[in-house]
Amino acid sequence: MITHSWGAKTFCRRFAMPHGSLKIARSCSQALNRLVDMNLSPDWIGLLNDAGWEAVHWSAVRKATALDSEIMAFAAKSDYVVLTHDLDFSAILAATHGEKPSVVQVRAEDVSPKVIGPQLTAALRYAAPDLEAGALVTVDPSRTRVRLLPLKSKDGV
Numbered sequence: 055m056i057t058h059s060w061g062a063k064t065f066c067r068r069f070a071m072p073h074g075s076l077k078i079a080r081s082c083s084q085a086l087n088r089l090v091d092m093n094l095s096p097d098w099i100g101l102l103n104d105a106g107w108e109a110v111h112w113s114a115v116r117k118a119t120a121l122d123s124e125i126m127a128f129a130a131k132s133d134y135v136v137l138t139h140d141l142d143f144s145a146i147l148a149a150t151h152g153e154k155p156s157v158v159q160v161r162a163e164d165v166s167p168k169v170i171g172p173q174l175t176a177a178l179r180y181a182a183p184d185l186e187a188g189a190l191v192t193v194d195p196s197r198t199r200v201r202l203l204p205l206k207s208k209d210g211v
Contacts, residue, residue, distance in 0.1 A: 086134070086135050086156070089109075092113060097167050098137065102175075137158045147190060160174060160194075170193065181198075188202065
């Protein structure tokens, strides 16, 4: 299992430019679209689009009552990265040893784009190659963590 983890200060220092604006690093993974789960506001679409990613809210794709497994299957088939606040997506990846889709978990009390959006967009840019290959990225106010897929337990199984 390959894991990267950064504290919030280290992460923001590493990916911030002198005047506080984030680096704009375009990469080939810009082609991967972002699928915003129902538990996050559609306001995320504007932030992601402004950052250069195509994004769609699940409510614009299928029924809001869809099971998480249906969302995962759709995202894997359609090459989406799932953006969520729900831990069930990482549980599905762990249980199935799935290699797709990549999942980005927002773990914060306030999951509004205005509060954690800058850290999340910096994490998406940094983890772009990992998201392209298949990864679980967890972003919280104090750190960002990247785990490559398929997820393995600590004993390697």
